[in-house]
Amino acid sequence: MRGNMKNMMKQMQKMQKDMTQAQEKLEQTTFTGVANDDLVKITMNGKREVQEVQIKEDIAEMGDNEFLEDLVLLALNDVLQQVEDETEKVMGKYTNNLNIPGF
Template identity: 45%
Template sequence: MMMRGMNMQGMMKQMQKLQKQMQKDQEELHATIFEGHASDDAVVVKFTGDHKMTDIVIKEEAVDPDDVDMLQDLVIMAVNDAMAKIDDQTQKTMGKYSRNMPGF
């Protein structure tokens, strides 16, 4: 009976340690800047790991008043590129926690 209590306490300590590490990794991920690019870098966007846009750079040649659709497509392309990179890194960084936790 005593052994079980000790084991449970050790497990709780381990979980707390894991939770702290998970929080730290998530904070680092959120602070990371991800760049998304459209063709020829006509549009470049920057996002933090928690999906907040911090910057957008649009090359002059991408701005054509007669072809606003193209510019919109370039912005969408750049944003989607950044989102894919964030999702990929989130999976790499946080995925290890769900693999190691029972019940997930």
């Protein structure tokens, strides 16, 4: 019984270490969301920190702020969805069987 408990603790420690490494790798991953054929690009890391916003010059010069705002929203939603999907894919390996609320 004691050996079984010790083995289980080792497995939990390994899983925790693997989760931490996966989270760190995910945080360093770069994602890019785009809108309308790359008219607007937003780059973000896995911590959901925006790294860069690119707006094609001809769109910025049009002077149509509402259209530009819509493009920014589309690109932002695109990149956020990518981060969410990848986070779920990577971290889901560890959290799916734990039955912890919120994961």
